[in-house]
Amino acid sequence: MNVFETLESEVRSYSRSWPTVFDRASGTWLYDADGKPYLDFFAGAGALNYGHNNPILKRALIDYLERDGVTHALDMGTVAKRDFLTTFRDVVLSPRGLDYKVQFPGPTGANSVESALKLVRKVTGRESIINFTNAFHGMTLGALSVTGNSMKRGGAGIPLVHATPMPYDNFLDGRTPDFLWFERLLEDSGSGLNEPAAVIVETVQGEGGINVARPEWLRALAELCKRHEMLLIVDDVQMGCGRTGPFFSFEAAGIVPDIVCLSKSIGGYGLPMALTLLRPELDVWEPGEHNGTFRGNNPAFITAAAALQEYWTSDLLEKGTRAKGEHIGRALESIAESTPGVEARGRGLARGLAFDVPEQAGQVCRAAFERGMLMETSGPESEVAKLMPPLTVTDEEVERGLSIVTDAVRSVCGKAG
Template sequence: MNTADTNIFDSLESQVRSYSVGWPAIFDTAKGSWIRDENGKEYLDFFAGAGALNYGHNNPVLKEALVEYIMRDGITHGLDMSTVAKRDFLETFKAKILDPRGLDYKVQFPGPTGTNTVESALKLARKVTGRTSIINFTNAFHGMTLGALSVTGNSMKRAGAGIPLVHATPMPFDNYFDGVTEDFHWFERVLDDSGSGLNRPAAVIVETVQGEGGVNVARPEWIRALAELCSRREILLIVDDVQMGCGRTGPFFSFEEAGITPDIVTLSKSIGGYGMPMALTLFKPELDIWEPGEHNGTFRGNNPSFVTSRVAMEHYWSDDTLEKETLRKGERIAKAFTDLSEKFDGVSTRGRGLVRGLVFDDAAKAGKVCKLAFDNGLLAETSGPSDEVVKLLPPLTITNEELDHGLGILADATATVS
């Protein structure tokens, strides 16, 4: 890559960009689990579009359906008009995802991104309950628009708002106190205490696995206890499955393992199938009190996304093969990371399914590992409040050979910095 090639990025693009700083290459093509720069260098992708590419880059099954749809002049932009592509998507989503899991949800198309669906979920919860306060959790990440940012924990991202972020109260996420069991007694106590200063909340919003927060995994019993508390106190439970849904943890929804039914679920990223922008807000039918147009957006009806999402569900979610493979591959990473944590001091691991973290007591080492990995042809990012975690989000379709290749690169990088 020559200097002239990078000048347009440096001179014209905002400094707000981040991934291009850590991965200084000009990427050109991608297929499956691999992405290539304009000079032909290949990188194994353990990032997968921050979880937007669960089915890999340019998945041939999805690409064929998309190209066919475009070539026959299928509708691209449809706002919330009824289209054949939307009808086919909804029928497939009901048949392949909702009905087999016994879920009765209305589907809202709030806009194309994760923060859009979080905003709509918060607005709906407040409209339904007539309350304003939201309970969120330490180290949570829910998006970058103001409502979603108000329930996000990261201080740097919150500071970017430029105004006070209000009407949200953080509570400790599972294991926040390093092994002390949180049974919600304090939460329950302040709900009942008129002197606590806690406004009665409209909703609780939670990730079952906090990806950006450092691959923090909530135990199923903790999630169940939270759901039960919300039910007893008539507080709506919102599960943010933007990054952990669509099979990332094994089941299609990350909350399935806990056996709960949230009141509201947010989905984006891989729900579009092909890396195409799309988001859904799911909620119980009795909560559907929106007035027409009360929450809308120009790009909420992205019909090509309906096409690729439908085909992804038909191809990957007609049986449990992908779920089982995801869990098996996740254990493969867990074993490799456990071996590293036993071999090197100050290293540990956590995760579920195909979201895994290698945690460094010395936070700077995580960044060094990711840089060495990039130099050796692997994309992986850091997460956590101090960027102390090497976070893996490989495509669910990755092969065993590719997985082992990438884990070998990470093992060598960890040995170098440890």
């Protein structure tokens, strides 16, 4: 590890949690330079929904590269982009009755969020954005302005303005009606709230602590936005592409956002790629008004299209994600019931254990690593031990992972089901 400590910036984080040097990866497994296997319940922070080096996606990528397919093309038209757009329309948008234009804002989720924030301000002529407590939307300045974590916000080095946080679902422990404060501020001309351009929300806050919004809360939010002429942005960067079961995490609530941010697993293979989906009437960009050198990642178009064809032309993956997620949820509930100060959270294959003693979450993750499994913490105090395996995880791998989690919790807390 010496080369990383002497040459790489102190900003690195995951390598501190998992002090080994990884060399190979396949499916749900990572192998270090000594050949030791690690069960991966981290999945690239949600960028590897189809596992490491998925053989179907790898074959499509190798074939494309071997025929000298275009790698870099900015936003030029290519066969790879054409095929991805056609597949995305036919497999994802049309079956769901969704009418969105597709923007390629750059390779990351933060790029997608930045483009969405710029666009809603351009469309409405307003500056203010409403975000939610414990939200995470990225590390660039606009995305940080709508992020809740104080440590990450502090890294900006300047005031983060033109955004106002509101309570996320159950932030006030059910003590006030949903949106009571928010709507009162909107309706009272003396509240001091600038008229918002848009609301940005995650249906499940992954980095914020696996906080799950109820479908009825999301529906009420969508209705509130319509009543007050605010655009609704759903950040589906981590929870999209099937992480909660359906392709889009908002499908269960029956809402249709004005703008959707996608990244992470939309590229299929872990290759950088992001989309901003927008209602056609919102597409008021001037040519080149929002651009970037790497917004057209053609190898990612290839693996993305292959992933959609392989996993989203039927409901098998969605059903499997729901079933495995419910099984993991029941197991975590059992651990929580027998371990004081622990709460189970999650939806689909985004799950977590929240600890009343925050440092115990990190201790559980370290204990899991020692037992050959990767999982990370999340939440404002890193108080949640987070499980996000690939959606292609097998039943046997789920059982092995749950065994490790149970043993890790027992080693830290002394009791587990």
